[in-house]
Amino acid sequence: MQVIYQWLKRTFSDPQLVVLLSLLLGGFIIIVTMGNMLAPVLASIVIAYLLEGLVAPLQRMGVPRMLAVIVVFILFLIALGLILFGLLPLLSRQVTQLVQQLPNMLAEGQQALMMLPEKYPELITADQVQEVIATIGGEAGNIGQKVLSWSLASVVGVITLLVYLVLMPLLVFFFLKDKRLILNWFTSALPQDRKIALHVWREVDGQISNYVRGKFWEIIIVWSASYVTFTLLGLQYAMLLGVLVGLSVIIPYIGATVVTFPVLVVGWFQWGWTADFGWLALAYFIIQALDGNVLVPLLFSEVVSLHPIAIIVAILVFGGFWGFWGVFFAIPLATLVNAVIQAWPSRAELDSRVEQNQAAAS
Numbered sequence: 001m002q003v004i005y006q007w008l009k010r011t012f013s014d015p016q017l018v019v020l021l022s023l024l025l026g027g028f029i030i031i032v033t034m035g036n037m038l039a040p041v042l043a044s045i046v047i048a049y050l051l052e053g054l055v056a057p058l059q060r061m062g063v064p065r066m067l068a069v070i071v072v073f074i075l076f077l078i079a080l081g082l083i084l085f086g087l088l089p090l091l092s093r094q095v096t097q098l099v100q101q102l103p104n105m106l107a108e109g110q111q112a113l114m115m116l117p118e119k120y121p122e123l124i125t126a127d128q129v130q131e132v133i134a135t136i137g138g139e140a141g142n143i144g145q146k147v148l149s150w151s152l153a154s155v156v157g158v159i160t161l162l163v164y165l166v167l168m169p170l171l172v173f174f175f176l177k178d179k180r181l182i183l184n185w186f187t188s189a190l191p192q193d194r195k196i197a198l199h200v201w202r203e204v205d206g207q208i209s210n211y212v213r214g215k216f217w218e219i220i221i222v223w224s225a226s227y228v229t230f231t232l233l234g235l236q237y238a239m240l241l242g243v244l245v246g247l248s249v250i251i252p253y254i255g256a257t258v259v260t261f262p263v264l265v266v267g268w269f270q271w272g273w274t275a276d277f278g279w280l281a282l283a284y285f286i287i288q289a290l291d292g293n294v295l296v297p298l299l300f301s302e303v304v305s306l307h308p309i310a311i312i313v314a315i316l317v318f319g320g321f322w323g324f325w326g327v328f329f330a331i332p333l334a335t336l337v338n339a340v341i342q343a344w345p346s347r348a349e350l351d352s353r354v355e356q357n358q359a360a361a362s
Contacts, residue, residue, distance in 0.1 A: 023190075024340070031322060040164055044171035046212060046328075051076055051176060053213045069176045077169065084165075087239075094240040098266075105269050203339040208332040214299035215328075219246045222291050229283050236270055245284075249291065250328050252311050256288050310334055 030038070051072050058068035117124050175182070223246025230238035241263050248255030267280040314334035318326035326333075 040167045041171060043164075044168050044175060047076070047168070047172045048175035048179075049209055049212045050216050051172065052179070052209070055176060066177070069173070073169075073173050073176065076172065080169070087243075090239055091243060094237045098237055098240065101269075105265075108269060200336070200339045204332070204336045207335045207339075208329075211300065211332050211335075215250065218249050218291070218295055218299055221295060222246045222249055222287065225287055225290075226284075229287065230280075233276065233280055233283065235267060235280060237266060241266060245287070251315060252331070253308065254312070254315065256291075260284070260288075 054072045054075070055065065055068045058071065059065055063071075223242050226245040227238055227242030230241055235241065244259050244262060248259040251258075263284055264277075264281060267277050271277040271280075311331060311334065314330040314337075315327055318330045318333050320326070322329075
């Protein structure tokens with residue numbers, strides 16, 4: 001207890017550390033208690049971060065900020081319209097077609113499983129196959145129930161979506177237009193003695209902006225490459241699977257592993273063990289290899305390198321707290337923790353600051 005008391009005494013005797021800890025604790029409480037209510041604001045901040053990457057170059061070219069914001073915002077509205085009226089209907093049709101084909105896929109899969117005991121009697125028994133089929137059938141029934149419950153709640157979802165479609169563009173516009181005003185207001189409310197907090201903020205701000213924009217372009221590039229590849233190979237549901245592969249990069253390591261299953265399963269049910277399936281598997285793994293070994297180093301060269309274990313732990317922890325947004329921001333949040341640890345003064349520095357504060361007070 002004495003060790004903990006001494007640590008608390010040294011820490012809370014430093015005003016800069018008190019400011020930093022207060023900001024971190026306040027942000028954590030706000031996100032945990034009001035995260036769902038503030039979801040449109042959080043999403044708008046993410047979009048504004050993305051669009052700032054287009055506004056800033058226009059400003060460097062001599063374009064007034066207001067004009068640059070208007071031009072970029074109009075492009076954003078056009079892209080949003082294309083997604084709502086072009087991409088989403090196509091994805092909806094392909095999801096519907098895939099759901100309609102699921103019974104046939106399950107029946108074909110059961111037939112393939114029933115043949116395994118005949119081919120490999122020493123490794124697989126008929127009872128084991130029956131257990132697997134029963135498990136798959138039960139999971140399929142659970143998925144069907146979830147789809148039904150989702151369809152019953154779709155009216156509420158549509159209303160929520162309409163509210164988001166009105167609020168988020170407005171929030172994005174004002175975040176871009178009044179960026180400097182908002183930042184000045186926020187910093188003016190902070191105490192003067194905040195050097196450590198500002199150091200952490202500058203470090204994390206650069207990391208988050210680079211990460212969000214880099215992740216956006218990674219999604220677009222991987223999605224486009226996957227869609228073109230699947231279309232050229234003649235794979236069914238090419239757009240749906242391409243979107244899934246693109247979105248899988250949001251979750252490092254885990255996402256690519258999970259999305260591999262639907263891609264290969266759809267390919268196997270379409271072609272079986274043929275050369276076409278082999279070409280699909282080869283092309284898909286080449287895309288994943290290029291993403292991990294070429295695209296990620298190019299896009300995230302400025303992001304602090306984190307150990308894979310740290311990334312996976314961050315995904316589990318922050319995803320458990322904040323769901324999708326926690327997963328999306330797992331790496332920036334882990335970077336925040338790393339920046340705080342790096343900026344945290346050593347024991348000698350803390351003792352020196354305590355002595356200086358006591359001398360100044362006397």
